[in-house]
Amino acid sequence: MSRALRHSVILIGMLTCHVAPAFSQAADDAQRIVDEAERRATTTSERYAGALQSFNADGRTSEKRWMFERVGAHGESKSIIRFTEPPDVNGVALLIVNHPERVSDQWMWTPALQRDRRIAVQDRSTRFFGTDFTFEDLEERVADHSVHTLQGEEPIDGADAWRIQAVAKGSRPSQYSRQILWIRKDNYVIVRIDSYVKDEVVRQLRSSRIRQVQGVWTAHEMVISDLPRGTRTRLTLEKVEYNLPLRESDFTVQALRR
Amino acid sequence: MRRSLVLTLLIGAWCPAAWAQTATAPGFIEARGFLFPQDAPNDPTRAVSDWLWRQEGILRPTPSLQLVAGVDLRANTHDQIEDVWRIDWEDRHLRPPRMSVRRLAATVAVGRLTLDVGKQFIRWARADVLNPIDRFAPRDFTNVIDTEFLPVVGARSSLQLGPETVELVFVPRFTPSRMPLLTQRWTIVPPHMASVSILDAGSRFPEKPQFGGRWRHTGSRLEGGLSYFDGYNHLPVLDVRGGQPIFEAREEEVLDLPVPRQPVIIGRTPLVLTRIYPRIRTYGLDFAVPMPWLTVKGEAAYFLSRDDAFPEYGLYVLEIERQMGEWLFTGGYAGEVVTGEDRPLAFDPERSLARSFIARAFYTAGPQRTFTLEAVGRQNGEGFYVMGEYSHGFGEFWRITITQVVLAGDEDDFLGQYRRNSQLSAALRLSF
Numbered sequence: 001m002s003r004a005l006r007h008s009v010i011l012i013g014m015l016t017c018h019v020a021p022a023f024s025q026a027a028d029d030a031q032r033i034v035d036e037a038e039r040r041a042t043t044t045s046e047r048y049a050g051a052l053q054s055f056n057a058d059g060r061t062s063e064k065r066w067m068f069e070r071v072g073a074h075g076e077s078k079s080i081i082r083f084t085e086p087p088d089v090n091g092v093a094l095l096i097v098n099h100p101e102r103v104s105d106q107w108m109w110t111p112a113l114q115r116d117r118r119i120a121v122q123d124r125s126t127r128f129f130g131t132d133f134t135f136e137d138l139e140e141r142v143a144d145h146s147v148h149t150l151q152g153e154e155p156i157d158g159a160d161a162w163r164i165q166a167v168a169k170g171s172r173p174s175q176y177s178r179q180i181l182w183i184r185k186d187n188y189v190i191v192r193i194d195s196y197v198k199d200e201v202v203r204q205l206r207s208s209r210i211r212q213v214q215g216v217w218t219a220h221e222m223v224i225s226d227l228p229r230g231t232r233t234r235l236t237l238e239k240v241e242y243n244l245p246l247r248e249s250d251f252t253v254q255a256l257r258r
Numbered sequence: 259m260r261r262s263l264v265l266t267l268l269i270g271a272w273c274p275a276a277w278a279q280t281a282t283a284p285g286f287i288e289a290r291g292f293l294f295p296q297d298a299p300n301d302p303t304r305a306v307s308d309w310l311w312r313q314e315g316i317l318r319p320t321p322s323l324q325l326v327a328g329v330d331l332r333a334n335t336h337d338q339i340e341d342v343w344r345i346d347w348e349d350r351h352l353r354p355p356r357m358s359v360r361r362l363a364a365t366v367a368v369g370r371l372t373l374d375v376g377k378q379f380i381r382w383a384r385a386d387v388l389n390p391i392d393r394f395a396p397r398d399f400t401n402v403i404d405t406e407f408l409p410v411v412g413a414r415s416s417l418q419l420g421p422e423t424v425e426l427v428f429v430p431r432f433t434p435s436r437m438p439l440l441t442q443r444w445t446i447v448p449p450h451m452a453s454v455s456i457l458d459a460g461s462r463f464p465e466k467p468q469f470g471g472r473w474r475h476t477g478s479r480l481e482g483g484l485s486y487f488d489g490y491n492h493l494p495v496l497d498v499r500g501g502q503p504i505f506e507a508r509e510e511e512v513l514d515l516p517v518p519r520q521p522v523i524i525g526r527t528p529l530v531l532t533r534i535y536p537r538i539r540t541y542g543l544d545f546a547v548p549m550p551w552l553t554v555k556g557e558a559a560y561f562l563s564r565d566d567a568f569p570e571y572g573l574y575v576l577e578i579e580r581q582m583g584e585w586l587f588t589g590g591y592a593g594e595v596v597t598g599e600d601r602p603l604a605f606d607p608e609r610s611l612a613r614s615f616i617a618r619a620f621y622t623a624g625p626q627r628t629f630t631l632e633a634v635g636r637q638n639g640e641g642f643y644v645m646g647e648y649s650h651g652f653g654e655f656w657r658i659t660i661t662q663v664v665l666a667g668d669e670d671d672f673l674g675q676y677r678r679n680s681q682l683s684a685a686l687r688l689s690f
Contacts, residue, residue: 054624054625056624062624062625062626062651063654064625084282085654086651086653086654086655086689087284087285087286087654087655087689087690088286088651088655088657088687088689090282090284090689091284097478099478102478105478105548113381114379114381114407115381115383118481118546118548118553118555119581120548120552120553120579120580120581120586122549122550122551122552122553122580122581122582123581123582123583125583126581126583126584127584127622129622129625130584130622130623130624130625130626130627131625247321249367249369249370249418250321250367252418252476253423253476254372254416254418254423255367255372258324258365258367258372
C-alpha cells in the first residue's frame, strides 16, 4: 500500500488489501504491488482537517468538518474523529481502535449528553452520521485482511494502473463480497475502489488531487458514492501532516471528553 | 479551587512550542413551544414557551490543559424561571435561574492522569432511560419527562492504566435535583387534597461533602465498571405535615343538645412540605458485552442509608441493543428490589420508573435528519409513556425538532398520574 493508500485506508477503510500466498502468478503480482503500496504508506501518525460534503439524490448538500488524528499503523492504530462544524455537532467525537485480527472497537462522545457510548456495530454497513461512509469504511484495514488477485492493467484518469480484486478473509467479515482496486503505477496510490455486494457495485470511491506531503503521495479529495441510493459524499483533506508526536494517552475513551 | 487553577496553569506552561492553542465558543439559541391538549386540575395553562441561550467558551492553551466556561440565559412564559437578575452558581433554587453558570472547569491531562476541577458534569451512566449509578448527575424535573442534567461543583481524577481506569470524585457542595413546581401541572395533588393549600417550607440541604469512586474496564469483548458512592440522594424525601381535617363546630357542643351528629369536615390545615436529602451509600455495577448479533448492557446499584426514613433497595436496568442499517434498537427492563422498609413519601422518578419495560428506536434518515421513538410501559400495565421525535437540520446553523409525548395510565401510577400532561413541542435552534 502506498502512503497515500495508507491514508485512504485509515480514513475510508474501503481499501482492503492482502498479501495472499503465492499460489498463482496473479496473486503473487498482486501481493508485490500491495506490499509496495503498504510500504510507501507507512507512517507512525497522521493529522488532517477534513471537510465532508454530502449530496443527496436531489443534489442538496450538507457539510460537516472534522479533525482526524491517528496514531499507530498496520491494523493496530487508534484514530479519533472530532467534529468541528456545523455547530450542532461540534465536539462530537468518535474513537476507533483498530485490531489486526478482528473488527474495530468504536466509541462515540456526545457533548450534549456528556457521556461516551460504545457503538454497537452489529451491522457494519451502517452509515456514519448519515454520510455515505459506513462504520466499516472508517476502520483501518491492512494487507492481511483480504486476498488479492491481479486482474490486469487498466488506465484510469489518464494514468496507468493495476486492477486488483480484494476479497475479505473469513476471519474478518465484510459487508462487501469483493472490491476492485485501481492502483496507479507511478505512485502506488489507489485511485478508485468499486465495492460489490454479490455482483452489484454498491459503493464507489474515487480519489483525486494527489500530492506529496512529507514524501507521502496523498489523495486530498475522495468522493464516495452510494450507487443504489444515488447519494455521494466528498471528503476534502486539508493541513495533512504525518509522523507527528501524538500521545497514545490521547486516544482513549477517557480522552474523548477532552 | 484557586490552588488547583494555579497548578493547572503551571502545568500548562510546559506546552510544546509547536502547539497552537485553540479556542472555540460554541453556543445556541433555542425557542421551544409546548402545547398541552388537556388542562391540569392545578394548572389551566396549555401553551408554554421556553427560551434558552447557551454560550460556552473552550480554551486549550496547551495539549495538557483545557479550560471551559459556559452560561445559560433563560426565559419562560409560564413563570417557570426565577424572576431575578443574578448569576446563579448553585442550582439550588426551586425555579431554574434566569442566568446560571453551566460549566466553569479546568481539565489537566498529565500522562495517564486526568484531573477535572470546577463546575462540571459527571456521568457514569451506561443504560438508557434509567441510570441508577449516575449519582453525581442531578436533573431538572421542572418538566418531568423532558429533563436536563445539572452540573455539580467538584473534582474528578481519572487514572488510566491500560484498559483499566480508576476514577475518584469529590463534591464538596451538594446539588439537588430540581422538583416540579408545586403550583404547576407536573405536581399532582390527590383529588381529596385538591382544596388544601401547600406551603413550601423549603429544603434541608446537607452540608457534608460527597465522595465516589469507579473502576472501569474498557475491553473489546467486555466493558464494565464497579462504582461506590457515599453522599446524598439528589432526589428528595418529602416531609409533609398538616392536612388535618377542620371540623364544623357542632351545634350540640354549642347548644349542649343531647343527640350528637356526625362531624362535618369543612377544610384541612395547609400541607407543609419540606425536602430532605438522605445520606446514602450506593454500590454500582455496569457492563456492556458486544456480541456478533447484539449488545447486552446494563447497570445496577444498591442503595443503603443509615437514615430510617430511607429504605434499602436495588435498582437495575438490563438492555439489549441491535444496530440494523440506519436503525438502532434498544429494549430492556428496569427493575427494583426492595430489601428494607418500603418507600417514604418521596419525589423519586428513578424508583418510580422501575418495574417497567423500556424500548427505544433511533433512525438516521440522512446527514441532517433523525427519528427517535421511545417507550416505557409499567409491567402492571398501569402507566406508559411514548415519545416520538423528529429532528431536521437546515443548512449549517438551524435545526427544528418536533416531539410528541403521550402519557396514559392510572392515577396511582407514577406515569399514569401525568395522563393529562401529554404534550406536543417544537424547538427551533440556532447554533453558532
